[in-house]
Amino acid sequence: xxxxxxxxxxxxxxxxxxxxxxxxxxxxxxxMVLAVIVSTLFLAVAMRPAAVVPGRLQSAAEMMYEFVxxxxxxxxxxxxRPYFPFIFTLFVFVLFSNLLGMLPYSYTTTSQIIVTFAMAxxxxxxxxxxxxxxxxxxxxxxFVPAGAPKPLYPLIILIEVVSYFVxxxxxxxxxxANMLAGHTMLKxxxxxxxxxxxxxxxxxAGSLLPLLAIIGLTGLEFxxxxxxxxxxxxxxxxxxxxxxxxx
Amino acid sequence: MYSVxxxxxxxxxxxxAVSFAPSVVLAAGGKESKGGLxxxxxxxxxxxxxxxxxxxxxxxxxxxxxxxxxxxxxLENRASKIASDLESAKAADAEAKATFDSYEKALSDARxxxxxxxxxxxxxxxxxAQASEEALAKKLGTxxxxxxxxxxxxxxxxxxxxxxxxxxxxxxxVQQLAGIKATKAVLGKHIKNAAKTVAPQEAN
Numbered sequence: 435x436x437x438x439x440x441x442x443x444x445x446x447x448x449x450x451x452x453x454x455x456x457x458x459x460x461x462x463x464x465x466m467v468l469a470v471i472v473s474t475l476f477l478a479v480a481m482r483p484a485a486v487v488p489g490r491l492q493s494a495a496e497m498m499y500e501f502v503x504x505x506x507x508x509x510x511x512x513x514x515r516p517y518f519p520f521i522f523t524l525f526v527f528v529l530f531s532n533l534l535g536m537l538p539y540s541y542t543t544t545s546q547i548i549v550t551f552a553m554a555x556x557x558x559x560x561x562x563x564x565x566x567x568x569x570x571x572x573x574x575x576x577f578v579p580a581g582a583p584k585p586l587y588p589l590i591i592l593i594e595v596v597s598y599f600v601x602x603x604x605x606x607x608x609x610x611a612n613m614l615a616g617h618t619m620l621k622x623x624x625x626x627x628x629x630x631x632x633x634x635x636x637x638x639a640g641s642l643l644p645l646l647a648i649i650g651l652t653g654l655e656f657x658x659x660x661x662x663x664x665x666x667x668x669x670x671x672x673x674x675x676x677x678x679x680x681x
Numbered sequence: 682m683y684s685v686x687x688x689x690x691x692x693x694x695x696x697x698a699v700s701f702a703p704s705v706v707l708a709a710g711g712k713e714s715k716g717g718l719x720x721x722x723x724x725x726x727x728x729x730x731x732x733x734x735x736x737x738x739x740x741x742x743x744x745x746x747x748x749x750x751x752x753x754x755x756l757e758n759r760a761s762k763i764a765s766d767l768e769s770a771k772a773a774d775a776e777a778k779a780t781f782d783s784y785e786k787a788l789s790d791a792r793x794x795x796x797x798x799x800x801x802x803x804x805x806x807x808x809x810a811q812a813s814e815e816a817l818a819k820k821l822g823t824x825x826x827x828x829x830x831x832x833x834x835x836x837x838x839x840x841x842x843x844x845x846x847x848x849x850x851x852x853x854x855v856q857q858l859a860g861i862k863a864t865k866a867v868l869g870k871h872i873k874n875a876a877k878t879v880a881p882q883e884a885n
Contacts, residue, residue: 439718439719440719442718442719442720443719444719444722444725444728444729450728452731455727455728455731456724456727456728457727457728457731457732458728459728459732460725460728460729460732462725462728462729462732463728463729463732463736466732466733466736466737467732467736469736469740470736470739470740470743473740474740474743474744474747474748477744477748477752478747478748478751481748481751481752481755484751484754484755484758485755486758486759486762488755492755495752496752496755496756499749499752499753499756500756518749519741519744519745519749520741520745522744522748522749523737523740523741523744523745526740526744527736527737527740543729543733545720546720546725546729547720547721548720548725548726548729548730549729549730549733551703552701552703552729552730552733552734553733553737555700555703556697556700556701556703557700558700559699559700559702559703560696560697560700563696563699563700564696567692567696602703610720614718614720
């Protein structure tokens with residue numbers, strides 16, 4: 435039986451290197467490229483009619499746009515407008531990576547901690563820089579909550595600083611762990627079903643149970659795929675809001 | 682002198698480049714691990730970070746240059762179309778209201794005029810009728826007077842003739858009965874007296 439985590443193995447499809455770094459084109463890279471192509475094609479084809487009264491596809495594309503636009507508007511405000519294209523790209527990229535991972539024999543790029551951590555650390559550093567540029571040294575008042583009693587300052591500031599620097603970790607691990615756990619669980623139940631079916635007799639009939647569980651879990655995984663894309667995006671909006679408006 | 686747009690682009694690029702630093706540091710310190718999760722095999726990290734940066738950058742350019750402006754313009758067009766349609770509907774409504782008002786006004790004007798004309802015609806007709814009635818009454822009055830006068834003439838004439846006839850008849854009757862020749866003068870006197878006693882009765 436295959437290991438349930440074997441599905442996450444990186445396989446080199448085409449070897450490449452740059453300045454001594456290994457930048458081979460892998461299955462992970464292939465599905466990142468596919469996520470970009472599929473999402474762009476979907477949105478471009480859906481918006482092709484550009485009708486005043488939209489059809490089904492166009493409505494779906496517009497709903498995605500308005501969903502992210504509302505998210506930015508309500509969480510960041512009007513100052514978030516310049517960052518809307520980035521946040522929209524982030525949502526679409528994570529959503530399509532998650533959903534493409536649900537196809538059989540495909541690869542889930544967001545189940546790689548390095549991919550989610552690269553995105554989360556990028557967001558963390560960028561948001562911090564935006565805050566520093568906008569507020570200067572006043573940005574550090576972010577770590578001092580208003581109205582806290584003075585004697586507690588050292589403790590509170592320590593907690594605030596730690597919780598701030600944990601952000602990229604929690605943001606990346608949340609997405610990575612959800613994808614890892616979901617896909618591993620599907621493989622575990624699938625392996626169980628195959629094992630029970632191979633055993634014969636009453637156990638073979640019982641293999642129906644893990645099979646039914648897979649059906650339920652697949653539905654759940656689709657929900658998780660969309661939900662985690664949303665959570666990743668809305669947390670980015672909140673971090674951006676903190677940087678732009680402090681407390 | 683840099684343009685403002687160029688400056689903001691440079692600023693964004695610097696922010697983006699610095700923000701990738703943690704990933705690059707991670708990638709540079711890659712070590713191979715044996716067993717365990719494939720995710721923790723650090724030798725796969727540089728290629729993943731490289732392709733993530735490439736694909737995400739392309740996605741960002743596509744979304745910010747192509748997709749979001751397209752969807753945004755469609756949404757904006759729809760909003761402005763709805764707004765302009767609403768405005769023209771409002772204008773049409775006001776126009777319809779004005780037309781209705783002027784129609785109402787024309788109708789009431791016509792009604793008032795018709796009523797005035799009818800009243801005038803009625804008054805004229807009444808006056809005409811009264812005038813012709815009066816004229817007729819006058820004409821009939823003169824005719825009646827004339828006829829009455831003529832009647833009175835004829836009556837007095839007839840009375841005179843009646844006296845003569847009566848005198849003739851009386852003289853002949855006297856002659857034949859008594860063989861006396863009565864003179865007209867005597868007879869006339871008697872007849873006149875008789876007529877005087879009869880005449881008032883007849884006149885009634």
